Amino acid sequence: MPLYDVSMRIRPGMLAWPGASTPRQGWDTRLDRGEESNASNWFLGSHSGTHVDAPAHFIPGGALLPEVPLELFVGPATVVELGGEVARIDRAVVAGLRLGEDRRRLLFKTSNSARRLDREEFDPTYVAFTQDGARALVDAGVGLVGIDYLSVECYGARDFPAHRAFLGAGVPLIEGLDLRGVPPGRHQLHCLPLRIDDTEAAPARVILS
Amino acid sequence: MPLYDVSMRIRPGMLAWPGASTPRQGWDTRLDRGEESNASNWFLGSHSGTHVDAPAHFIPGGALLPEVPLELFVGPATVVELGGEVARIDRAVVAGLRLGEDRRRLLFKTSNSARRLDREEFDPTYVAFTQDGARALVDAGVGLVGIDYLSVECYGARDFPAHRAFLGAGVPLIEGLDLRGVPPGRHQLHCLPLRIDDTEAAPARVILS
Numbered sequence: 001m002p003l004y005d006v007s008m009r010i011r012p013g014m015l016a017w018p019g020a021s022t023p024r025q026g027w028d029t030r031l032d033r034g035e036e037s038n039a040s041n042w043f044l045g046s047h048s049g050t051h052v053d054a055p056a057h058f059i060p061g062g063a064l065l066p067e068v069p070l071e072l073f074v075g076p077a078t079v080v081e082l083g084g085e086v087a088r089i090d091r092a093v094v095a096g097l098r099l100g101e102d103r104r105r106l107l108f109k110t111s112n113s114a115r116r117l118d119r120e121e122f123d124p125t126y127v128a129f130t131q132d133g134a135r136a137l138v139d140a141g142v143g144l145v146g147i148d149y150l151s152v153e154c155y156g157a158r159d160f161p162a163h164r165a166f167l168g169a170g171v172p173l174i175e176g177l178d179l180r181g182v183p184p185g186r187h188q189l190h191c192l193p194l195r196i197d198d199t200e201a202a203p204a205r206v207i208l209s
Numbered sequence: 210m211p212l213y214d215v216s217m218r219i220r221p222g223m224l225a226w227p228g229a230s231t232p233r234q235g236w237d238t239r240l241d242r243g244e245e246s247n248a249s250n251w252f253l254g255s256h257s258g259t260h261v262d263a264p265a266h267f268i269p270g271g272a273l274l275p276e277v278p279l280e281l282f283v284g285p286a287t288v289v290e291l292g293g294e295v296a297r298i299d300r301a302v303v304a305g306l307r308l309g310e311d312r313r314r315l316l317f318k319t320s321n322s323a324r325r326l327d328r329e330e331f332d333p334t335y336v337a338f339t340q341d342g343a344r345a346l347v348d349a350g351v352g353l354v355g356i357d358y359l360s361v362e363c364y365g366a367r368d369f370p371a372h373r374a375f376l377g378a379g380v381p382l383i384e385g386l387d388l389r390g391v392p393p394g395r396h397q398l399h400c401l402p403l404r405i406d407d408t409e410a411a412p413a414r415v416i417l418s
Binding site: 003005007008009010011019020021023025026028031036037038039040041042043044045046047049050056057058060066070071074160163190192193194195196197198199200201203204205206207209 | 212214216217218219220228229230232234235237240245246247248249250251252253254255256258259265266267269275279280283369372399401402403404405406407408409410412413414415416418
């Protein structure tokens, strides 16, 4: 059974959202300082690398991450592959998808995976959802949506309509999936964010099998 | 299918190793400051809460976490329950276990789960492995070992012999498992540490199903 690790590598200098917190490594102890062990520490944004957004990220009073059932992040998922000609996932693109009956977990593989996700430099031309694309998916009954760049939101969209459409409907998001090498179709998803209390989001390790 | 979340809750003030880095929350943006979203950041020790140790934690030149195959952390695992009378897991305790043929992944449920893991105050009387207990497990062919407190090492053991026995043999460790409510026997393990580059350890979300 192949196991696909669809998580970004976390390191200082990695691709990050402009202005957001980025990873920094420190050391409690180090063998090469004559100490007993190597023990590192890390500063991370909750939205660093591959991560999960709960409704509280944008919705006042929305569910925090611990309030989202973990079962939503574990189970059958469909990788939906879009051609390189798709620059925005809007209502027309969604209407053209042949979504099966199980729409619980949809992970969108776009040109971001091959062209943008492995570069350290932020690329504002990434593929993401328009407001009506997000609404169309909510209307179709989706339970969880993933995307292969750092945001579901088209860069510069005013008032974050895609986030509000998904999170306002209680649909959590996985951002920063690395779907290179993953074939489209059905897989088993294990998306496990850190079990942080009182947070709107958390870094996650995500695998498909 | 029951899904057991065997991860500790990460929060400021949580149970921690004496002197180690502990979680701190900060904010990039906050809705209640009139900003566009809630976006938190976290400072964490790599050994905060439930986490994985790679050989490089104690072994000079040992494998870093990205060099440990992820497949080791995913698959059938056995929860071995020990009675409250077991204060240390030594060679005699290991010899008394009826280990099945599959010893790849063994998770030890001790009195720590019920008595110690949910308390914020560090308890140095926790149950852990002696050097000969660790060696007996390595000799038995174990591939991965988990324990339900913050260390596999008995508190105050000179020169960290249990860590050296396991990690020196290439056996990675899961520390800080919360096994309350999990029955002994076979389960499917998904232990997913953050995909941090160049680290000896990382916080993990761990589930059994």
